[in-house]
Amino acid sequence: MRTSVIKLRGILLILVTVSLWGFAAQAGEYWISPSNSLSYLQNNTAPANQGTLESPYYGHFDQIISSIPSNSIIHLSPGVYWSRGDVGQTTNFGLRFKIGQKVRGSGIDTTVLRMTNDPNSSNFMAIIYTTNSSVEVSDLTAEYSTAPSASAISNGVGNGLSLFGSDSKIDRVKVTGLWGDWTGSASTSRESFGLLVGTNSTDKGGRIADCEVSGPFYGDYHSAILLAGEGAVRNNRVIFSEDAGPTGKGLTFAYANHVSIVGNYQYGGQSGVFSDTGSCTNVIAVGNQFRLTAFPIHLGIANSTQQWHDIYFVKNLIEADCDNSWMSSISASSNATITNIVIADNVTIPYRQSTNRTTALLIHQGTGGHVTGLRIFRNLWPTNTVHSLLYTYPITMNDNLDVEGIPHHVNPETDDNYNETNAVAAMPTVVYTLGGTWPPNNQLERVNQSVVVVTGGSGSGTLKLPVVRNSNDWQWWGRQITIINSSTNGTVTISASNTSLERIKKNDGTITSSMTLNATNPPARFVSGQDGTWHQL
Numbered sequence: 247m248r249t250s251v252i253k254l255r256g257i258l259l260i261l262v263t264v265s266l267w268g269f270a271a272q273a274g275e276y277w278i279s280p281s282n283s284l285s286y287l288q289n290n291t292a293p294a295n296q297g298t299l300e301s302p303y304y305g306h307f308d309q310i311i312s313s314i315p316s317n318s319i320i321h322l323s324p325g326v327y328w329s330r331g332d333v334g335q336t337t338n339f340g341l342r343f344k345i346g347q348k349v350r351g352s353g354i355d356t357t358v359l360r361m362t363n364d365p366n367s368s369n370f371m372a373i374i375y376t377t378n379s380s381v382e383v384s385d386l387t388a389e390y391s392t393a394p395s396a397s398a399i400s401n402g403v404g405n406g407l408s409l410f411g412s413d414s415k416i417d418r419v420k421v422t423g424l425w426g427d428w429t430g431s432a433s434t435s436r437e438s439f440g441l442l443v444g445t446n447s448t449d450k451g452g453r454i455a456d457c458e459v460s461g462p463f464y465g466d467y468h469s470a471i472l473l474a475g476e477g478a479v480r481n482n483r484v485i486f487s488e489d490a491g492p493t494g495k496g497l498t499f500a501y502a503n504h505v506s507i508v509g510n511y512q513y514g515g516q517s518g519v520f521s522d523t524g525s526c527t528n529v530i531a532v533g534n535q536f537r538l539t540a541f542p543i544h545l546g547i548a549n550s551t552q553q554w555h556d557i558y559f560v561k562n563l564i565e566a567d568c569d570n571s572w573m574s575s576i577s578a579s580s581n582a583t584i585t586n587i588v589i590a591d592n593v594t595i596p597y598r599q600s601t602n603r604t605t606a607l608l609i610h611q612g613t614g615g616h617v618t619g620l621r622i623f624r625n626l627w628p629t630n631t632v633h634s635l636l637y638t639y640p641i642t643m644n645d646n647l648d649v650e651g652i653p654h655h656v657n658p659e660t661d662d663n664y665n666e667t668n669a670v671a672a673m674p675t676v677v678y679t680l681g682g683t684w685p686p687n688n689q690l691e692r693v694n695q696s697v698v699v700v701t702g703g704s705g706s707g708t709l710k711l712p713v714v715r716n717s718n719d720w721q722w723w724g725r726q727i728t729i730i731n732s733s734t735n736g737t738v739t740i741s742a743s744n745t746s747l748e749r750i751k752k753n754d755g756t757i758t759s760s761m762t763l764n765a766t767n768p769p770a771r772f773v774s775g776q777d778g779t780w781h782q783l
Contacts, residue, residue, distance in 0.1 A: 276314050277302035280325030287328045287362065308342060316378075317346035322359075322386060324352045331361035334370030343376040345411070351386030354420045354458070358387045365392045368401035370436075372408050373421070377445075379411030383419055390423035399425050399465040403436040406459070412475065413451035414443045420457065425464035428493045437467050441482075444474035447501040447524065452477025461487035469495040470515075474524070478506045486514035495520045496539065502526035510534045517544035519559070525551060530558040537565040538597055543574035543589075548612070550581035555619075558588045565597040566604075568628055573605045579612025586619040593626045680705040680736045697728045700763075704735040711740065715747045715778030725774040731763045738763050740770060748778040 279302040285291075286305045293305040293313060299321075303310045307327050314320060332339055343349075351357030361373045373388040388406055398404075406421035419441065426438030440459035443452040452473050459470035463486065470484040484496040494515035499505050501524030511534070512518055518536045521529075522545070536542040542564045547554065566572045578584045587609075594606060606627040611617045678684055680702030698709065712725055731738055741760040742748035750758050750772075761782075763770050771783045 275319045275321065277321045277323065278307070278310055278327070279304040279323055280327050283307055283326060284328040284362075287330065311342045314344075314347070316344040318344075319348045319350060322349065322351045322357045324356045326358045326360055328391075329359060329361050329373070331363070332372045332375035333367070340375045340377060343374060343378060343381055345378040346380045347378075348382040348384075349386075350384055353385050354418060355387050357385065358389065360389055360391050363390045363392055363394070363404065365395045365398060367394075367398055370403055370405075372405040374407045374409070375405070376408070377410045380413045381409050381411055382415045382417070383407055383409070384415075384417040385419070387420040387422070389421070393423070393462070394425045394464050399427050401427075403427070403438050404464070405438055405442070406440040408439060408442045410442070410445040412444065412449040415451075415453040416441050416443060416455075416457060417453070418456045421459050423462060423464070424459075424468055426467035427465045428467035435467050437469055438465070439472055440468065440470040440484075442472045443477065445501075447475055447503040449475030450477070454479050454482060456481045458483040458485070460485035463487060463494070467493045469498045469520075470512075471496065471510075472498045472500060473505055474499065474501045476502075476504045478508065479510065480506065480508040482510045484510070484512040484515065486512075495544075496536075497531070497534070499526065499529060500524045502529045504528040505530075507531040508533055511537075512539055513537050514539060516540050518542040518564075520544045522546050522548075526554045526557070528556045530560070531562060532558070532560045533562065535563045535565075538567045539564070540567075540570070540572050541575055542566075542572075542594075543576065543607075545576045545584070547578050547582040547584070548580040548615070552578075552582040553585075554578075554583065555585040557584065557586070559590075559592060560588065561591045562593075564592065564594040566594055566628060567598060568596045568604060573608055575608045575610065576617070577608070577610035577612060578615035578617050579610075581614045583616040583618075585616075587617070587621070589620075589622045589625060591624045594628055595626075596628050677701060678707065678709060678738075680707040680733055680738070682707070684709055697730065700729065700731045700733055700736065700738050702733045702736050704733070706737045706739070708739045708741055710743045711748075711750070711772065711780050712774075713743045713748075714774040714780065716744070717747070726772065728769055728771045729763060730769045731765050731767060733765050735765050737765075742778075742780065744778075748780070750780045751775075751782065753782040 276297040277299050281304045287307060291305045293303050293310045295301040295303050297303045302323065307329050311320070332342070359373060363371055374383060390404055394402070394404060404423065404425040406424060407416055407419065409416065421440045424438045424440055427436045429435045441454050441457055443454055452475055454471055454473055455478065460483070471479055471482060473479050479497055486494045495517040496512040496515050497507050497510055497518060498520045499507070500521060502521070507519060507530065518539045518541065519531045519534070542562070543559055576584065576587065589607070609617055609620065676698045678698055678700050680700065684707065700707070709729060711727060714725060729738070729740060739760055739762050740750070742750055745759040750761060752758060752761060772780045773783060775781050
């Protein structure tokens with residue numbers, strides 16, 4: 247009985263083997279071999295074999311892909327596959343990959359899709375380009391075979407994988423050899439995209455995960471990763487080398503509608519999390535690491551159709567090059583709006599120690615723009631930053647503004663009116679005794695970013711707030727100070743430093759040059775805003 251069972255299983259196994267050898271599944275799974283791929287491409291050799299596991303297709307790779315029907319799984323064995331890619335201005339541009347196709351390699355640097363690009367071509371090029379939906383590519387390296395000439399960089403563009411359809415996914419793919427050109431104007435420049443998924447806010451299910459975009463880069467205009475619509479960008483590596491130029495962007499989004507940017511690593515480049523395109527909502531960037539990236543957060547919108555809201559940056563790590571200009575920047579102008587921004591629990595540390603002063607975060611509202619609903623708290627900034635938060639006129643001051651966690655060690659700008667020789671950095675707590683000397687060491691601006699505790703008996707005293715506007719019309723926004731009257735029964739007068747230029751706006755809306763704080767009053771908390779105004783929160 248056991249013998250017959252073994253024989254029966256053997257017969258079944260033989261039948262299955264014969265079936266796979268003789269017939270390729272229709273709209274099912276197909277296998278392709280890299281055997282002599284380059285010579286077959288050069289000679290336009292027609293596909294051979296049946297596309298099964300035992301008899302995989304070989305021949306002209308682009309013809310093979312074009313012959314496989316929609317909704318198929320395409321397996322690429324280890325080796326190098328040569329392709330002419332997708333070249334603009336040609337008849338087959340964007341037609342090879344069909345709806346629902348899933349291309350599966352055998353691993354990064356194990357399966358290599360290599361494009362035979364003309365180094366002098368001025369065309370738009372992409373290794374894979376399709377507007378069809380539900381296309382997936384995974385487990386391979388995509389690269390160009392030849393470095394572009396200077397003419398090609400100036401007149402053409404070399405992209406990686408561009409899957410514009412909804413529900414498209416790129417997993418475990420490495421892209422190298424991109425080129426693009428920045429002319430100084432976005433309208434005439436040619437932006438190169440490494441990995442791109444989606445095209446508008448209605449696209450869903452997009453994903454770019456566990457991928458790498460790295461050099462060599464050619465030219466100076468590259469966006470390594472871009473996702474549009476709804477989806478996730480997670481666990482990717484973007485490695486910009488020095489030849490990537492100053493316009494390299496890492497983790498970009500456009501027309502975002504619930505996008506998560508999680509656990510990615512970027513080295514170098516101009517911008518980390520970046521967008522300037524479309525109307526975006528519900529974008530969260532959490533747990534990403536940026537090393538020597540000039541603008542780790544870089545959002546700038548300037549169009550009335552761009553009404554953004556609910557943007558979150560949480561628990562990201564930034565290793566800043568403090569010897570050079572670096573800064574996170576969020577701006578809106580020309581009737582564009584950004585509402586409800588949360589920047590929390592991020593850590594920025596110097597990759598290189600430096601005494602150079604720089605701005606850690608700029609929130610800018612240009613002409614006609616609106617930035618409201620800011621919550622910025624529990625962030626750690628480098629000790630050499632001029633301001634941990636610098637927000638410019640006329641950011642809306644309202645109950646949603648939260649500037650908790652601006653560290654005590656931040657030293658604001660000074661000018662010729664102040665002597666820094668004997669300056670002392672502000673401490674977490676500054677104690678003032680009624681009737682004593684104010685400010686400590688006669689360095690009023692150094693009390694910025696502190697809690698001032700008033701002690702003593704039943705006397706009185708005057709505290710002047712740090713300077714936020716001077717006679718040269720220098721203005722400082724984002725300074726904060728909290729004053730606590732812990733005296734027995736004393737009264738302290740809180741005054742603007744220069745009443746001809748500065749004022750206090752109390753939390754009841756009244757404008758004054760000074761106010762009193764009794765021992766029975768709650769702490770008075772202030773943040774500096776526009777036109778030399780201290781706002782009581």
